[in-house]
Amino acid sequence: MRRTLFALLTSSLLVRAWLPDNAPSSASISAFANSGTSKIRGVNAGSQYILEPWMAADVWQNTLGCGEAQAERQCVETAYNGDMDAAGAAWQKHWDSWITQDDIRQMVAYGLNTIRIPVGFWMKEDLLNEYERFPRGGFNHLVKFCGWASDAGLYIIIDLHGLPGRQVANNAFTGDYQSTTGFYQSDYESGRAYEFLAWMTNQTHTNTAFRNVGTIEIANEPKREDSGDTQWLVQHYYGSAIDAIVQAEEVLGVADAGRLHIAVMDDLWGSGPSPSTALTIPQLSRLLYDDHNYQFGPIASAGNTPSAALTYTCADTVGQGNRVDAQTPKVVGEWALKLDMLAGQEVATEENRAFFESYFAAQMDMYERTRGWVYWSWKVQGSADFVDTLQWGYLNAVVAGVVDADLSAMLAKSPC
Numbered sequence: 001m002r003r004t005l006f007a008l009l010t011s012s013l014l015v016r017a018w019l020p021d022n023a024p025s026s027a028s029i030s031a032f033a034n035s036g037t038s039k040i041r042g043v044n045a046g047s048q049y050i051l052e053p054w055m056a057a058d059v060w061q062n063t064l065g066c067g068e069a070q071a072e073r074q075c076v077e078t079a080y081n082g083d084m085d086a087a088g089a090a091w092q093k094h095w096d097s098w099i100t101q102d103d104i105r106q107m108v109a110y111g112l113n114t115i116r117i118p119v120g121f122w123m124k125e126d127l128l129n130e131y132e133r134f135p136r137g138g139f140n141h142l143v144k145f146c147g148w149a150s151d152a153g154l155y156i157i158i159d160l161h162g163l164p165g166r167q168v169a170n171n172a173f174t175g176d177y178q179s180t181t182g183f184y185q186s187d188y189e190s191g192r193a194y195e196f197l198a199w200m201t202n203q204t205h206t207n208t209a210f211r212n213v214g215t216i217e218i219a220n221e222p223k224r225e226d227s228g229d230t231q232w233l234v235q236h237y238y239g240s241a242i243d244a245i246v247q248a249e250e251v252l253g254v255a256d257a258g259r260l261h262i263a264v265m266d267d268l269w270g271s272g273p274s275p276s277t278a279l280t281i282p283q284l285s286r287l288l289y290d291d292h293n294y295q296f297g298p299i300a301s302a303g304n305t306p307s308a309a310l311t312y313t314c315a316d317t318v319g320q321g322n323r324v325d326a327q328t329p330k331v332v333g334e335w336a337l338k339l340d341m342l343a344g345q346e347v348a349t350e351e352n353r354a355f356f357e358s359y360f361a362a363q364m365d366m367y368e369r370t371r372g373w374v375y376w377s378w379k380v381q382g383s384a385d386f387v388d389t390l391q392w393g394y395l396n397a398v399v400a401g402v403v404d405a406d407l408s409a410m411l412a413k414s415p416c
């Protein structure tokens with residue numbers, strides 16, 4: 001009893017890392033003042049450094065010539081014959097054009113204040129083994145990209161999205177589409193992740209382009225199951241990954257006020273036991289919980305109608321639209337307008353537009369009951385129907401008039 005109370009007190013009092021409301025003087029997060037809120041309102045830089053073919057079919061086919069390849073590694077192997085420099089030269093065109101400095105300025109003009117940047121471990125090129133093939137040169141671009149985001153005053157979350165050995169099977173978001181996962185319970189693969197995280201931490205504190213990086217996320221969307229793999233993840237990997245970041249900061253003598261938050265997926269994601277049970281109080285004091293809430297599955301089960309979608313979203317029940325629980329600080333780091341009910345409809349009819357406005361506003365309202373939200377994703381290329389573009393692309397939805405460029409006006413439309 002005494003211990004529990006002590007743990008609660010210390011974990012709430014001794015937060016030793018920064019968030020936008022207590023930024024160190026080295027950072028310049030002017031986009032928060034511009035957005036008029038202390039809540040995180042952000043977008044993901046999806047497909048910038050780990051391309052998912054469904055988000056950018058034209059780039060995949062025409063800029064990169066990836067054909068039927070399912071993910072970046074497979075494209076470099078098949079379309080570039082394993083030549084990573086040639087692939088890097090081709091990818092450079094994509095990096096330079098997918099999300100540009102103008103896009104980043106546009107984010108701020110739309111009242112956004114945060115960007116989450118998914119990256120793969122292969123950005124640290126000396127980690128690649130003799131079998132792995134990925135485009136070379138991404139890190140140099142990331143430096144430039146974070147420089148733009150810092151100049152624009154955005155808070156930056158660097159997200160380790162593609163882990164060594166793959167954290168999920170058959171998914172392009174890891175950069176490596178294969179039917180097996182090699183990451184879990186492997187000292188070799190997790191060792192490469194720790195090296196990546198220590199290196200990235202050092203970069204964020206020594207290169208001014210990274211001055212607005214306030215969070216590093218150590219594993220995007222691991223397996224959603226309770227198994228030996230996820231028990232290892234929670235009981236072994238999380239603590240060691242946090243220690244790798246902390247040690248890199250100790251070497252540099254980073255003051256508490258300038259230390260990074262370390263993001264892990266929250267309990268609602270469902271990867272084995274809660275991270276809270278396996279970490280020490282100092283480790284817990286560094287966490288930012290990341291909640292990803294895609295509602296199309298449960299809303300389909302709940303009747304798949306507009307009113308079912310809004311009822312589900314506005315529900316107080318934790319785990320529906322309400323994401324607030326004991327895990328704080330928390331951000332809803334991925335969500336979208338995606339619903340199955342309007343699949344295949346070609347354009348935003350007025351009726352659909354009004355519904356999607358309410359649906360966006362409802363989610364925004366609910367997620368701002370945490371520290372805030374980061375939409376998936378900034379933009380999506382593809383056909384002009386709700387499924388491919390408007391429901392996943394923030395820019396697409398603003399251009400279509402579904403999301404208001406004035407986010408405070410948007411919030412006022414919440415039916416919750």
Ligand SMILES: *[C@@H]1O[C@H](CO)[C@@H](O)[C@H](O)[C@H]1NC(C)=O
Nearest residue numbers: 198199202203205206207251
């Ligand atoms: C940290 O990064 C700087 C450059 O940003 C580099 O000079 C230094 O060697 C790095 N330190 C470690 C321990 O990697």
